[in-house]
Structures are given as C-alpha cells and as structure tokens.
Amino acid sequence: MTVAMILNEKGRDVVTAKATDTVGDICKTLSEKRIGAILVTNAAGQIEGIVSERDVVRVIGKDGPSALEQSVDSVMTHAVVTCADTDTVNSVMARMSAGRFRHMPVVSGGKLVGLVSIGDIVKHRIAQIEREAAQMRDYIAMA
Numbered sequence: 001m002t003v004a005m006i007l008n009e010k011g012r013d014v015v016t017a018k019a020t021d022t023v024g025d026i027c028k029t030l031s032e033k034r035i036g037a038i039l040v041t042n043a044a045g046q047i048e049g050i051v052s053e054r055d056v057v058r059v060i061g062k063d064g065p066s067a068l069e070q071s072v073d074s075v076m077t078h079a080v081v082t083c084a085d086t087d088t089v090n091s092v093m094a095r096m097s098a099g100r101f102r103h104m105p106v107v108s109g110g111k112l113v114g115l116v117s118i119g120d121i122v123k124h125r126i127a128q129i130e131r132e133a134a135q136m137r138d139y140i141a142m143a
C-alpha cells in the first residue's frame, strides 16, 4: 500500500501560504479549510516550511494576541520532512510517529504533489483491516 493510493482517493490539492503571511492569516485559512496544517512555499512553489495548529497555539500561548500579527516565517518549522508517493503507508506512519508530527507533504520529481495527514492514514488503515477481516470471514465460511 503506497501513499499514491491515499492521494488517488483524497486528491492532490495542497493548501499553501507565503512566508510573509501573518499568523492571523494562517488561523483564518486553517479554520475556513478545516485543516490542521499549511505548507509554506515560495514563488517557485518550493517548500519553505510547514505551520500547524500546534505552532499557532504555541506562539499565542507565549506572546498573547499580538502573535497574530507576526509573520508565519517566525513560527513555522523550516526543516520539513517529506515523503514520496511511492513510499509505503506503513513507512510514512512510522516516520510521523517517530517525528511526532501529523502531516507529511508528498514530493515527486522535485514537485509538491500532495499532503497526507495522520487522519488520512488512520482512515486508510481501518479500511484495510476491515477488508482483511471480511476476507478472513469469507474464507472461514467456505471451509
């Protein structure tokens, strides 16, 4: 099972922002799009960072409401861990778990081609487990 299978189902759109956008802009987009993280890209579409709801909560907890005026550049994670669409779902799940983050941009041929969240992975794993259980039940019923 590869990451491409998840993207085939959920689509390849990725919500992005600019490094100069404010934390307030990020809150608005997170809320409107009902997502947990936004990828920060430059004019050429290259990944510059990732900002998640955790980063927003952390900076507001530290600086109070004035944090909403700060640029996202100062709160995002710059060293973004990415995966390929040919990677297995299990390997991505292991990397998310080890890195303690819930979002993974997908890069193919040097281009951003999607983003998977831990929610996408859990959904995919549950469907897989249910399929396997149904196959096992069918097998037992035939025996």
Ligand code: AMP
Residues within 6 Å of the ligand: 036, 037, 050, 051, 052, 053, 054, 055, 076, 077, 079, 080, 081, 082, 100, 101, 102, 103, 104, 105
């Ligand atoms: P999350 O669990 O995705 O909300 O993110 C928790 C922390 O990890 C935040 O500081 C994010 O900026 C950071 N983060 C999220 N995804 C990634 C990623 N793919 N690579 C590196 N850092 C990440």
